[in-house]
Each structure stands twice: as C-alpha cells, then as structure tokens.
Amino acid sequence: MKVQTISDLIDWTRMMHHQLAESLADGSTQHEQEMTKLLLAYLADHETALERIIEGFEQQADSKALKTWVYDYLGREPVDIHRSCDAPFAEMNFDEICGRVFNVHNQVIDLYRDLLARADILEAQELLKELLATEEHETMRLAQQTNRMRDM
Template identity: 35%
Template sequence: MKSETFDDLIKWNAGIHEMLADRMRKGADHNSDERAKSLLIYLAGHEQTLAEEVCKFGNRADDRALNTWVSEHVSEELLPKNGRKIDFDSGDYEQISKEVVDIHNQIMDLYYAMVERAAIPEAKDVMQELYDLHKHEMLRLSDQINNGRSL
C-alpha cells in the first residue's frame, strides 16, 4: 500500500492492527500449540485495542496534519512488505513473539521517520503521539510476552 497523506497513514496503521487481530484470532483457532494459542488470544485483544486507539488519533488530529502529503516521505510500500505472509496458524510461542515484535518495530520505525520529516508542526505532533503510543504498547507487549515465557 502507498500512503499519500498522514490521514492515509493513520488509516493504514489502524487497518494493520485490525488485520493482525483478525489473523491472530483465526490462528488461535488453528494453532495446536496451547501456549501459542493463549498468546494469540491475548495478542488479538491487544491489536484490536491498538487499532481503536490509532483511530481515535485520526478522529481528533488537526485537519492540517491529516491532509499533509507524505508521499515524498514514504517512498516505499508499507507493511506487509515484499509479499510477506502474515499467518499465525502455525508456529510456536517464540516464533509468533518474534514476528509480532518485528512488525511493531517496523511500524515504530516508520513513525519515528515521520516525526523527523513532518513538514508542519501539527503533523509532527500527531506522528510523535503515535510513535509514543506504539513505543509504550511495545514495552507492555514485551513484558507480557516475557511473563508468558515463565509459565
């Protein structure tokens, strides 16, 4: 997907979290590893909540920020990249954890780059808030994944 405005970027991000939540729910139904199932159920709820939070940012953000063009800032395709298949029907706890952390790190890297490149202060503020949200959620997610390892 190509993103043309910051609004597109926010909608793409909410959509990625919704897609992840859906695939995690389906993966929990098909995965035979009980620890992986439990992780996927937790992650699906986490992703759905994150999708809703990202949408809230879009709803309350300044129109100038939302309508700012990003095509000159985002020159590559957004996730999933290179035909990457995001599937949670198989894989153990560690494989799923690694995949989820990798996806979230890519999203955070994108927002970090957008903070640095935003053309107007309003857009920079929105991208900083979204970066901070994802960073906080990544820390929380990492804690939960590590806690699950000890079970």
C-alpha cells in the same frame, strides 16, 4: 491502499492492526498448543485494542496535521506484515509468533520515527510524536506481557 497524507497513514496503520488481529485470532483457533493459543488470543485482543486507539487519533487530530503529505517520503507500502515470515500463526511456535509481531511493530515505529524526522509542520510533528509514543508504549507493554506468559 496508497498512503499520501498522515490521515491515510493513520487509516493504513489502523487497518494493519486490524488485519494482524484477524490473523492472530485465526491462528488461536487452529493452534495445537494451549499456551500458544492463549498467546495468540491475547495478541489478537491487544491488536484490536490498538486498532481502536489508532482510530481515535484520526477522529481527534488537527485537520492541518491530517492533511500533511507524506507521499514524497514513502516509496512503497509503509509496513510489510509478512516480511519476517510467510507461515501462518497456527504453524509457529511461541517465539516465532512474538518475533513476527514485534517485527511488525518495530517497522511501524521506524516508519513513524522517519516521518517525524522529516516533518516540517508543527501540527504534523506533534501528531507523529503521539503516534510514535503510542506504538512504542504498546510494544513495550506487549513485550512485558509476552515475557510473563513465557515464564509461566
């Protein structure tokens, strides 16, 4: 998908969370370790919930903000969910799974920060701030929950 506007970016982010959720869910059915299965299932559910949250932004955002062009700021696909590792989740251990998921979330956060720093239109700035805050909050929540699971 070619990202040209903030609307495209939101749609792409939603689809990225959807794809990540599917990969995590698939790994949860195939993994051999019970605790890691639980982690994968939890992460898949979290990504599905985040997909719905992101979808809500597109439905409620200011149309001027949604039409703001970001094409000039992106030279490639915004986030590569396979950048940190090409192995399937079913073959990873607890820490590798967490590392990969947090890598993806951190890439999204960095992207939103970069776009926010370049945004000229107030409506676009506000929307990007909300998207950034959501991704940061959800990543912190994931970190807390995965740390609790690790301690079990």
